[in-house]
Amino acid sequence: MTTHVLSDTRVLTARSLTHIVRSPDTIITTAVTPIALMLLFVYVFGGAIQTGGTESYIDYMLPGILLITIASGVAYTAYRLFLDLQGGIFQRFQSMPIARSSVLWGHVLTSLVANLVSVAIVVGVAFIMGFRTGASVGAWLAVIGILVLFTLALTWIAVIAGLSAKTVDGASAFSYPLIFLPFISSAFVPTDSMPGPVAWFAENQPVTSIVDTTRALFAGQPVGTDIWVALAWLVGIMAVAFVLAMRIYRRKAA
Amino acid sequence: MTTATQPAASRPGAPAAPAIRVQGVEKSFKDLQVLKAVDFDVAKGSIFALLGSNGAGKTTLVNILSTLMKSDAGTATVEGFDVADSPGDVRRSISLTGQFAAVDEVLTGRENLVLVARLRHQKDPGRIADDLLARFSLTDAGDRRAATYSGGMRRRLDIAMSLIGDPPVVFLDEPTTGLDPQARIEVWQTVKALADGGTTVLLTTQYLDEAEQLADRIAILHEGVIIRNGTLAELKRLLPAAKVEYVEKQPSLEEVFLALVGEPAQAGEPAASVPTAPAAPSTKESR
Ligand SMILES: Nc1ncnc2c1ncn2[C@@H]1O[C@H](COP(=O)(O)OP(=O)(O)O)[C@@H](O)[C@H]1O
Ligand SMILES: [Mg+2]
Numbered sequence: 001m002t003t004h005v006l007s008d009t010r011v012l013t014a015r016s017l018t019h020i021v022r023s024p025d026t027i028i029t030t031a032v033t034p035i036a037l038m039l040l041f042v043y044v045f046g047g048a049i050q051t052g053g054t055e056s057y058i059d060y061m062l063p064g065i066l067l068i069t070i071a072s073g074v075a076y077t078a079y080r081l082f083l084d085l086q087g088g089i090f091q092r093f094q095s096m097p098i099a100r101s102s103v104l105w106g107h108v109l110t111s112l113v114a115n116l117v118s119v120a121i122v123v124g125v126a127f128i129m130g131f132r133t134g135a136s137v138g139a140w141l142a143v144i145g146i147l148v149l150f151t152l153a154l155t156w157i158a159v160i161a162g163l164s165a166k167t168v169d170g171a172s173a174f175s176y177p178l179i180f181l182p183f184i185s186s187a188f189v190p191t192d193s194m195p196g197p198v199a200w201f202a203e204n205q206p207v208t209s210i211v212d213t214t215r216a217l218f219a220g221q222p223v224g225t226d227i228w229v230a231l232a233w234l235v236g237i238m239a240v241a242f243v244l245a246m247r248i249y250r251r252k253a254a
Numbered sequence: 255m256t257t258a259t260q261p262a263a264s265r266p267g268a269p270a271a272p273a274i275r276v277q278g279v280e281k282s283f284k285d286l287q288v289l290k291a292v293d294f295d296v297a298k299g300s301i302f303a304l305l306g307s308n309g310a311g312k313t314t315l316v317n318i319l320s321t322l323m324k325s326d327a328g329t330a331t332v333e334g335f336d337v338a339d340s341p342g343d344v345r346r347s348i349s350l351t352g353q354f355a356a357v358d359e360v361l362t363g364r365e366n367l368v369l370v371a372r373l374r375h376q377k378d379p380g381r382i383a384d385d386l387l388a389r390f391s392l393t394d395a396g397d398r399r400a401a402t403y404s405g406g407m408r409r410r411l412d413i414a415m416s417l418i419g420d421p422p423v424v425f426l427d428e429p430t431t432g433l434d435p436q437a438r439i440e441v442w443q444t445v446k447a448l449a450d451g452g453t454t455v456l457l458t459t460q461y462l463d464e465a466e467q468l469a470d471r472i473a474i475l476h477e478g479v480i481i482r483n484g485t486l487a488e489l490k491r492l493l494p495a496a497k498v499e500y501v502e503k504q505p506s507l508e509e510v511f512l513a514l515v516g517e518p519a520q521a522g523e524p525a526a527s528v529p530t531a532p533a534a535p536s537t538k539e540s541r
Contacts (some may be wrong), residue, residue: 004375011372019360088356092415095320095350097342098373 005099012093012106019080020114030073030118034065035125041188042129052190055219058131062123063214064187067207069122070115070151071179074158075172077111081162082171085252104159104249111155112148119147134220142227143217146210149234154178156241163248187211206233271334273298273423273454274319278328281314288314290478291328296456296471298422301449303469304458305511310475312458313353316427319456320350332423349416353427355408356415359401363392363411366400367418374419386414390444406437413444424448426457430464442467462508472507476515 020026041049042058051060084090084107093103123131135143157174165171184198185191185207191199202208209229216223274296281289288311296302306312317323319330321341329336335343357366364383371379387396390410395403400411409429416424426445430438445468449455459465465472466486473483482489489510 007375008373011369015358015361015369018365022360087359088352088354089358091322091352092350092356092370093373094322095345095348096370096373097345 005102005105008098008102009105009109012102013109016080016106016110017113020110026076027073027114027118027121030069030076030115031121031125033072034069034122037068038062038065038122038126038129049189050193056130056132058126058129059133059218060215061188062126062131063211063218064182064185064207065122065126066119066147066214067150067182067187067210068179069118070147070154071175071181073115073118074111074151074154074178075175076114077107077155078158078162078165078171078174079168080110081107081159082165082168085163100249101246104245107159107162108152108155111158112151115151115155116147133218135218136220139217139220142223143214146214146217146230146234149231149238150210153234153238153241156238156245159245160241160248163245163252181205181207182211185211206230206237209233271298272296273300273333274302274456275331276315276319276328277330279315279318279325279330280327281311281318281323281325287478289318289325292475292478292480294473294480294483296454298454299449299452300470301445301455301457301468303465303472304456304475305462305465305472306458306460306475307515308460311478312475313427315475316350316352316425316456316458320348320425321345322350347421348423348425349419349421350425351413351416351427351429353431355405355412357400357403357408357411360399362397362399363387363403363407364396366411366415370415370418376419382418386417390414391440406433406440409433409437409441410444413441417448421453423454423456426455428458428460430459430461438464462506462511466507474511474514481514482510 038058038061041061047057049057051057081104084103090103094100157178161174162171182188184194184202185205186202187207191202191208194202209226210233213223213226213230216226272295274294276292276294279289279292280287292315294302304312304315314323318325319332319337321337321344324338329338331337332344333347335347337344357363358369361369364387367383367386368379371382376382383396384393387393390413392407392410392414395407400408403411413426413429416426429445430441433441442464445455445457449470455468457464457468469486471483471485472489473480474489475481482492486507489507490504492510492514
């Protein structure tokens, strides 16, 4: 292969980031829905929700809100990839002597940057609304690491969607179930308040372990075994999505 | 059945090995056999026109030659590199200007050029971009987003992006489709200048006058095979000489094309029912 993977990836990431800088509405839109949810849950439903803990409700729900932010943000990655495929620029890249995987990595790294910016905005608003954390620097780094892994895992799913979509709407439709998953998890209400089968699903789906880990890190409490379950899910999903995305990409490129 | 007995029109000093060699290339999409057995050579530094109606398989062939697609059978080499075995070497030797302009609409014209220059690992991307903007009369529009460009400007930018790094072989897939006459002539001038500089150009077109204007050799792709391949003069000789009445008129390429395509069953013979007078005024201009 070529030795230019890194420089080609850097150039293509810069290109894709330029797109975001020129239409920052994609970042704003990504942040608006979770902020609205936060307002709704804290000021409307929050008073009626019993979490069984001593923390304020915003502290309880912020981890789930951050996952929703990322789940809706990656839809733009699928969208941008789809537009590249439609517009012919993808073909141009494919016919040039550049490292093949750079075209995808450019979109993936852009997705990471864009989603972390959206997450930062949401966390900022949460602070204004009263979110407080006793997290140490190490705990913050762990939270960031988990969110980065979550973004990468979902981004590779977005790459699959962007590469295989037939229409613009199809490219982003995959994100709806992902946005919905936190609602059937421990993100907003404790899972033991749910009826049997739903509680079983909620306790065993990836979002719950990720939310519980993040919540514990923010609260400065021990994470227990949750973090290993969360990491196993994240790395597993990322690996499967990556392999599938690369397979589809190679077929597309051949 | 081939009538291409003369050596390809090569420029003085050009080596004999062809820049592009296509042998027995086949390609099907499910049940649709688009290319049945395509053979042709393109001499270094020449302009080769692949002429065919809409849906003839021109884009499919260009995609195979530019490594975007794999053929089902046959071999194709570009600058001596097999497109299936050494796609990386082929990509270093070519540039593709696809049927639909492949520019980044969000970026400015200049940024598009800098992007490609960076990806081709050129030394001074900014200078290359400025030079090309000037050469393609886009300097004033260079800092505007490509989304605001007219069709002709977009096509010029598209071709300019393809020329970065001076690839020895350039593929142009229907480079003037959808352009106004003025923009068409500008593209023609660019193509001629490229070939004059020693670049090999393979262009596809549905326009007979375009092939007539530009090409050293013309191949007609019809129903999956090259039914004719020759110089303009050779193709014109396929038809009986025009009947002398008051004015002698050579058959235009359009008449040759229509006669050949209209009679696929007799592809080996000059078509019998050829109009003796041109049906439409000739569009030939002096080169
Ligand atoms: N990816 C594809 N899948 C299925 N059919 C295709 C595909 N690409 C082209 N075709 C079909 O192959 C034929 C030739 O297409 P194309 O090479 O684009 O022709 P041209 O460029 O000469 O107009 C057309 O009938 C077209 O519909
Ligand atoms: Mg075509």
